[in-house]
Amino acid sequence: MGFLDYAPAPESRAILDLRDSYGLFIDGEFVDGHGEGFQTISPGTEETIATVSSADEQDVQRAVAAARRAYDTVWSRMSGSDRGKYLFRIARLVQERSRELAVAESLDNGKPIKESRDVDLPLVAAWFFYYAGWADKLDHAGLGPSPRALGVAAQVIPWNFPLLMLAWKIAPALAAGNTVVLKPAETTPLSALLFAEILQQADLPPGVVNIITGAGDTGRLLVNHPDVDKVAFTGSTAVGREIARSVAGTGKKVTLELGGKAANIVFDDAPIDQAIEGIVNGIFFNQGHVCCAGSRLLVQENVHDEVLDRLKSRLGTLRLGDPLDKNTDIGAINSAEQLERIRELSAIGEQEGADRWTAECAIPERGFWFAPTIFDNVSTSHRIAREEIFGPVLSVLTFRTPDEAIAKANNTPYGLSAGIWTDKGSRILAVADKLRAGVIWANTFNRFDPASPFGGYKESGYGREGGRHGLAAYLASAPGRSRPDESIHTQGAGK
Amino acid sequence: MNRLAVPKTYKLAIGGAFPRSESGRTYPVHSFDGAFLANAAKASRKDARDAVVAARKAFGGWSGATGYNRGQVLYRIAELLEGRRAQFVDEVSVAQGFSAEDAAAQVDEAIDLWVWYAGWADKFAQVAGNANPVSGPFFNISVPEPTGVVAIVAPQQPALLGFVAAVAPALVAGNTVVVIASERHPLPAISLAEVLATSDVPGGVVNVLTGSAAELAPWLASHADVNALDLVGAGDLDGDLTWVDLQISAAETLKRVLPPEGGADAVAPSLQRIVAFTETKTVWHTKSML
Numbered sequence: 162m163g164f165l166d167y168a169p170a171p172e173s174r175a176i177l178d179l180r181d182s183y184g185l186f187i188d189g190e191f192v193d194g195h196g197e198g199f200q201t202i203s204p205g206t207e208e209t210i211a212t213v214s215s216a217d218e219q220d221v222q223r224a225v226a227a228a229r230r231a232y233d234t235v236w237s238r239m240s241g242s243d244r245g246k247y248l249f250r251i252a253r254l255v256q257e258r259s260r261e262l263a264v265a266e267s268l269d270n271g272k273p274i275k276e277s278r279d280v281d282l283p284l285v286a287a288w289f290f291y292y293a294g295w296a297d298k299l300d301h302a303g304l305g306p307s308p309r310a311l312g313v314a315a316q317v318i319p320w321n322f323p324l325l326m327l328a329w330k331i332a333p334a335l336a337a338g339n340t341v342v343l344k345p346a347e348t349t350p351l352s353a354l355l356f357a358e359i360l361q362q363a364d365l366p367p368g369v370v371n372i373i374t375g376a377g378d379t380g381r382l383l384v385n386h387p388d389v390d391k392v393a394f395t396g397s398t399a400v401g402r403e404i405a406r407s408v409a410g411t412g413k414k415v416t417l418e419l420g421g422k423a424a425n426i427v428f429d430d431a432p433i434d435q436a437i438e439g440i441v442n443g444i445f446f447n448q449g450h451v452c453c454a455g456s457r458l459l460v461q462e463n464v465h466d467e468v469l470d471r472l473k474s475r476l477g478t479l480r481l482g483d484p485l486d487k488n489t490d491i492g493a494i495n496s497a498e499q500l501e502r503i504r505e506l507s508a509i510g511e512q513e514g515a516d517r518w519t520a521e522c523a524i525p526e527r528g529f530w531f532a533p534t535i536f537d538n539v540s541t542s543h544r545i546a547r548e549e550i551f552g553p554v555l556s557v558l559t560f561r562t563p564d565e566a567i568a569k570a571n572n573t574p575y576g577l578s579a580g581i582w583t584d585k586g587s588r589i590l591a592v593a594d595k596l597r598a599g600v601i602w603a604n605t606f607n608r609f610d611p612a613s614p615f616g617g618y619k620e621s622g623y624g625r626e627g628g629r630h631g632l633a634a635y636l637a638s639a640p641g642r643s644r645p646d647e648s649i650h651t652q653g654a655g656k
Numbered sequence: 657m658n659r660l661a662v663p664k665t666y667k668l669a670i671g672g673a674f675p676r677s678e679s680g681r682t683y684p685v686h687s688f689d690g691a692f693l694a695n696a697a698k699a700s701r702k703d704a705r706d707a708v709v710a711a712r713k714a715f716g717g718w719s720g721a722t723g724y725n726r727g728q729v730l731y732r733i734a735e736l737l738e739g740r741r742a743q744f745v746d747e748v749s750v751a752q753g754f755s756a757e758d759a760a761a762q763v764d765e766a767i768d769l770w771v772w773y774a775g776w777a778d779k780f781a782q783v784a785g786n787a788n789p790v791s792g793p794f795f796n797i798s799v800p801e802p803t804g805v806v807a808i809v810a811p812q813q814p815a816l817l818g819f820v821a822a823v824a825p826a827l828v829a830g831n832t833v834v835v836i837a838s839e840r841h842p843l844p845a846i847s848l849a850e851v852l853a854t855s856d857v858p859g860g861v862v863n864v865l866t867g868s869a870a871e872l873a874p875w876l877a878s879h880a881d882v883n884a885l886d887l888v889g890a891g892d893l894d895g896d897l898t899w900v901d902l903q904i905s906a907a908e909t910l911k912r913v914l915p916p917e918g919g920a921d922a923v924a925p926s927l928q929r930i931v932a933f934t935e936t937k938t939v940w941h942t943k944s945m946l
Binding site for chain 1: 784786788789791792804880883898899900903904906908912913935937938939940941942
């Protein structure tokens, strides 16, 4: 063992008490689904963790009916302060069981335990804590007095941050007074099912939150169910388009958080140490399975060589391996399917003439792995500069002037996030004004907070999650106001 | 002594110019009692695409102007309309058969609507945006920004008021627009475009197409450089096409879509209409250690 090698430091799985199989969580109870069950595996080892039920049409029907019943008879009649108390309870229970949930998350998703433990779970608790406090203050949400809930919310979430995405969806929906049917991703259902146990411990009234597992078909049935009033989806732009088509003309309110191809812009006066860390965090956090990942590095030409040299040497120190090892920086790719997509696009990057560099690291024998990779000399027309790879692959482009950086950053159908690295405050403000993206990080990257709205421009979707804006997405102005619609209330004038 | 009147030629308004339709087509416009009024241009797909190009070109300047500046430009429209009040009362009255009194009330409401929206240009961001108290050493703020190029299907009637009620709120935040005017009563919209051309509104900010909404709207709904679709007047399109088809088409590029609306709500002053065509941008600024 060399000077910089680390002894294994695995987090214990003993804290987990998993069942062999999990049903659907409908109306406060676990019930068997009628679809063909499926296995959820650990992407780090390919071992089966548990068998999970799949919801068919009949199950979706039951779940939506339970949510409707709970909305009509319990949740819509409950005071805001009592709704808030349930959310506070949930926040506390998440904190109490956070280690267990972090282990489950890393096991099922493949992300390093230090990320699930130090990022995902603290944010999950924070999200419930933040929105708990909103539940009895809806008059101040920006929709005028006495806004009303929408009804039943159908929520479909991705596999990259399973429990965090669940919190982003469920916390504001419940605070605003909606009931929920949520479908976690088929490769990462585990933490949502453990969360259902927390709902039982919190004594949340049956039917207020229903969790159904399954693949895309289940999600489609849920989103298209006629008794659903709100659809919230995080995932691919392709599925987002399909949802936007299918809800056309139905009057369902929709929030879509879709793909991204974020530019991370590094000017020559950037604080270089922080910038290197920010670039690494921007694209290699969570194996690059991040919709707002800084996947396009735009570096000013005169510092290109220095930035690339330091980036490569920094990547050489990252440790890839067992997600449950506390020293691991880069975990497993979530699925064989995703690994194939990353490989495919990387091969195309080489074919199109970009220069590939891959960090040297030992790849475990079993499981799905992809070593941190950089493509240099990428041009804006390359597919690796246009398409979302959703993996630990960074495309490097250069620019000479701020105008060129802005033009290249905006040259994408996406518009979710962007990063700016410079020591000049006035330049940050000017560049941030010109970037067509919903979240901009200046001298930082991949920061999330329940108080901060998140969401995209253009084909990265619409609607916001987080903050007051995220609450308003689950509310409508009180009936009788001139425009019973979401967002800001209207005031009559001139009449 | 009867003087022979000089009738006006009504054309399209694209990029600050007034071209005929490239297709060479026109269609007759009649008054409420069937009398011939004028031949309006019948815009084509090519005209619609040209209008989108003009709107995109104007977006940077208009969205980059200060709210104070946009407010003054919008207020100036009201000033100019006030001076041409009689012309618009006459046009609205002839087109829709309103009494002079009712037509005057509508024109006044349209003028007042410009004034109301003008005042929002440097204020709506304070209501729709806010500071975010995040748990870390960051200054974090959310502000609304214009969505981009907005395509609008204006209401069939009231011809002038409906047009203003749809166009004005989209302009407040800095969007540029391509509007399909009322097919039956297009003349007030073109006259208004002539007012805009002599006001301080930059060319390309408001582009007006006349013709068949059922023919033109699908091209705008599927156009990749249109960011949003206001279907306020698309409730009763001619033929088999419905507004839902347009929304489905808009899904391909994930446009923001406002569904049709009728009645008083469709022309009511509305902060929500301003905010509907904005995007919330959240910026995290790192605070240094002292």
